Amino acid sequence: MTGPRQRAAWHPFGPLLDAPGAGGLWAGRLMERSGDWILLIAALALAWDLTADPAVVAVLILVRILPRAVLLIIGLPAEARRIAAKLFFLITPMRAVLAAGLVLLADAGGLPWLLAAVAANAVLWALADAVRVESVALLVPRLVLGRAVLLDATTERIAIVLGPASAWLILTISGVQAALAAAGLLLAAASVLVLGRTGLVAGLRAGSAASATGREDIHPARGPAWDLVKAHPTLTLMAAGSFAAGALCTSLIIVLMVVTTERLGGQASWLGWLLAVVGLGTLIGPVAMIRVLAHVTAQLLIAAAVIMTAAGVVVIGLTSSLLVVLISLFALGLVAVNAGAIVATVTRRLTAADRLADTSRAMLSASVCGQATGALVFVATTSRGVADVSLILSAASVVLVGAILIAGRAAVESSTVVRQDGAGRDKTSADGAAHGRPT
Numbered sequence: 001m002t003g004p005r006q007r008a009a010w011h012p013f014g015p016l017l018d019a020p021g022a023g024g025l026w027a028g029r030l031m032e033r034s035g036d037w038i039l040l041i042a043a044l045a046l047a048w049d050l051t052a053d054p055a056v057v058a059v060l061i062l063v064r065i066l067p068r069a070v071l072l073i074i075g076l077p078a079e080a081r082r083i084a085a086k087l088f089f090l091i092t093p094m095r096a097v098l099a100a101g102l103v104l105l106a107d108a109g110g111l112p113w114l115l116a117a118v119a120a121n122a123v124l125w126a127l128a129d130a131v132r133v134e135s136v137a138l139l140v141p142r143l144v145l146g147r148a149v150l151l152d153a154t155t156e157r158i159a160i161v162l163g164p165a166s167a168w169l170i171l172t173i174s175g176v177q178a179a180l181a182a183a184g185l186l187l188a189a190a191s192v193l194v195l196g197r198t199g200l201v202a203g204l205r206a207g208s209a210a211s212a213t214g215r216e217d218i219h220p221a222r223g224p225a226w227d228l229v230k231a232h233p234t235l236t237l238m239a240a241g242s243f244a245a246g247a248l249c250t251s252l253i254i255v256l257m258v259v260t261t262e263r264l265g266g267q268a269s270w271l272g273w274l275l276a277v278v279g280l281g282t283l284i285g286p287v288a289m290i291r292v293l294a295h296v297t298a299q300l301l302i303a304a305a306v307i308m309t310a311a312g313v314v315v316i317g318l319t320s321s322l323l324v325v326l327i328s329l330f331a332l333g334l335v336a337v338n339a340g341a342i343v344a345t346v347t348r349r350l351t352a353a354d355r356l357a358d359t360s361r362a363m364l365s366a367s368v369c370g371q372a373t374g375a376l377v378f379v380a381t382t383s384r385g386v387a388d389v390s391l392i393l394s395a396a397s398v399v400l401v402g403a404i405l406i407a408g409r410a411a412v413e414s415s416t417v418v419r420q421d422g423a424g425r426d427k428t429s430a431d432g433a434a435h436g437r438p439t
Contacts, residue, residue, distance in 0.1 A: 028193030030155045030162070032092055035186030036125065037163025038170070039099055040064065041275070042179035043118050044257065045171055045268040050111050052261070054254050054386050058378035061250055063119045065372045067126035072365040091128045092191040095121055099184030157337070160279030168272025225358035228351065233408030234299060235350055235359065238343045239366040240404045241302040244397035245339060246370025247377070248309045251390045252332070254378055255317045256325075258386045263320045277326055281333015298346045299405055305339035306401045308332075310394035317390040 047060050098121045102114070170179040229235045256274055260266040312328045312335070319325060343363055351359040374393060381389050 025193065026151065026155060028190040029152060030159055031186045031193065032190035033156050033159030034163035034166060035099075035183045035190060036095075037159060037275075038167040038179055038186065039095075039102075039121065039183035041164055041167035041269075041272045042171065042176050042183060043102070043114060044253070044271060045167075045179075046114060046176045047111065048257055048261070048268040049176070050114075053382075054258055055379050055382040056111070057254050057257055058250070058375045058382065060115065060118055061253065062372060062375035062379065063115055064122045064125075065250075065368060065375065067119075067123045068129055069365070069368045069372050071126045071130045072361060072368055075361075090191075091124050092187050095124050096184045096187035096191065098124070099180055099187060102180045102184075157279065157282045160282055161276050164272040164274075164279065165276035166272070168269050168276070171269035171272065172267070225351075225355050225362050228355060228359055229362050232350055233404075234346060237299050237401065237404050237408055238302060238346055239363055240401050241306050241339065242343055242363050242367040243370035243373070244306045244401055245309055245336065246367040246372075247374035247393055248306075248313050248370075248397055249336075250371045250374030251378070251393045252313050252316070254375075255313060255386055255390050259316060259319075259325065264322055264325070274325070274329055277329040278333040278336070281330045281335075282337040284334060284337075298342055299408065301342050302339060303401050303405050305335050305342070307398055308335050309339075310398050313390050314394050317387040 044057055044060060047056050050056075098117055102117045166182070167179055170182050229239050253271070253275075256271055257268060260270040260274065261268060264270070309332060312332045316325050316328050319328075344360070347359050347363055348356060377393055378386075378389055381392070384392075
């Protein structure tokens, strides 16, 4: 059998999984994300049952996204971030209370109360998301912080399967109130597990003298590094791709709600298991993007990812076949996780260490702003029909990324010509001076 020490040597998450209390910590993280997905899908299903209006679904998504977009763009002062990180573990219980309140208001409260509860939950979710890395840093030594953040992201991908699938199952068997109650219980259990973990830091540091002296510096976030993104054509394209993918993600949720209820003969709860199929696609990837990037440029890969995502959304919006929808959703999950790997890899390669957090935040801001923009477009133009709006969004996303790709390549070629021309003039001047000719 493989003991904890042997497993820690070959498993990237070994020190994190073997530490005392670690099981409860990461199980709590998984419960928190799964509960959040159940809460979102139950709220969307309730909104659809109340109105059957795609515009209302878009408004609900917009209300959920806006606080996160605002915090990502304007940022939190350093002191506020430290305070929020320390209070991070109180945010989840507060969200559990909100979910419990929604259980009571699900039938009697109506749409205004639903929007208000979703807005309040969105503010807490945005605060938690803004300081997630700092909160993880409070629990683990900086020496293993990178692996902890990676494990945190892995639990998020698993939750994309478990949360939506559980939401569909509970909504189908017991209805919206039971789903909201389940979300509240999961969030409450998550807070107990995370708050109740004991000895985690001591276990991680045990036997590692380097953890006291060889700790990595954590560069404080200063806000999205838009200056770096705009200055580098490849980073500009990565941000544009993230923005387009975010808009298409919102479009996908709204299109799925309409297609399942109006064409496939399903219920609003179907949104849960259909999104779980997307989650399965994200678990299969990402593939070895470093090897792929050695043969194909990142610019072409991200452009191809946006084109494939747009095509998938359009196909789902036009089809009446459940099999086509399932294949498209699984493919979209594969594309999404690999596109994210491309953006993260390119950002790390092209950004100095002291600005990496800021540039990564700019990419995330672009994605979230894209999600908000997609919701706004549906709110403003839903009278044209969901299929038409999704087609417009998909075409606009492809045009945006294509235009930036062409402009970026032209800029690179122009700068290359200028450098070569300058080098030629320098060589001619040097030759002339060597032979006594005027330069």
